[in-house]
Amino acid sequence: MKSLPKNIKCLVFDLDNTLIDRDKAYSTYLEKAFEFVNQPNIWTEHKATILEYDNKGYRSRDTFYQWLISKFIHQKLFEEFQKKYVVGDFVEKIDTSILQFLAELKEHFHLVLLTNGGNHNQQKKIVNSGLFKAFPPTSTFISGDYSFEKPNPLFFHLIQMEYGYTPDEIVMIGDDYDKDIKGAHQMGWKTIHLNPTETKESIADIQINDIQEIANYI
Numbered sequence: 001m002k003s004l005p006k007n008i009k010c011l012v013f014d015l016d017n018t019l020i021d022r023d024k025a026y027s028t029y030l031e032k033a034f035e036f037v038n039q040p041n042i043w044t045e046h047k048a049t050i051l052e053y054d055n056k057g058y059r060s061r062d063t064f065y066q067w068l069i070s071k072f073i074h075q076k077l078f079e080e081f082q083k084k085y086v087v088g089d090f091v092e093k094i095d096t097s098i099l100q101f102l103a104e105l106k107e108h109f110h111l112v113l114l115t116n117g118g119n120h121n122q123q124k125k126i127v128n129s130g131l132f133k134a135f136p137p138t139s140t141f142i143s144g145d146y147s148f149e150k151p152n153p154l155f156f157h158l159i160q161m162e163y164g165y166t167p168d169e170i171v172m173i174g175d176d177y178d179k180d181i182k183g184a185h186q187m188g189w190k191t192i193h194l195n196p197t198e199t200k201e202s203i204a205d206i207q208i209n210d211i212q213e214i215a216n217y218i
Contacts, residue, residue, distance in 0.1 A: 088124025
């Protein structure tokens with residue numbers, strides 16, 4: 001079985017759909033939005049179409065929300081909902097076994113969180129999921145605090161600059177092939193691709209179906 005080099009010091013994790021179930025939280029967010037605007041039947045009837053168009057968050061938010069408003073939801077009431085709630089409000093606490101697994105990894109590696117998104121929303125996700133126990137603010141990097149995001153090399157380079165690691169001492173773990181895996185690969189980092197559906201070939205050093213499979217390679 002392939003394993004990671006012995007000199008690895010830092011494990012960098014993506015957040016959405018790697019450590020938390022972003023898709024489930026987003027579905028709940030939209031369901032609550034349709035309830036808020038008194039259109040629950042619209043959500044029930046068109047849920048599959050709406051989530052398909054969302055494309056697991058890969059479609060730009062501006063494009064998605066313009067489409068959603070044009071076809072399904074009351075604009076002003078939806079904007080009121082958006083002022084009150086973010087997706088992070090609906091993130092569930094992750095399984096205690098994952099938190100324990102991260103705690104065990106932390107005994108041997110420096111754990112870092114590298115996530116795209118707005119600060120308020122991503123912080124809500126971190127707190128509500130319980131991940132703040134594994135990733136304190138000093139080890140959390142949120143793109144909304146900067147002028148760039150994954151896969152921009154500058155965002156990855158922050159980790160090297162902040163802690164003084166060399167590229168061969170860092171592993172990126174994520175589900176997004178373009179933003180997480182290709183982005184880290186071009187920096188010379190090792191990569192672990194969380195790819196349970198194995199939908200595409202991967203340049204990642206290792207592919208896994210479940211986050212706790214990391215233990216098999218370190």
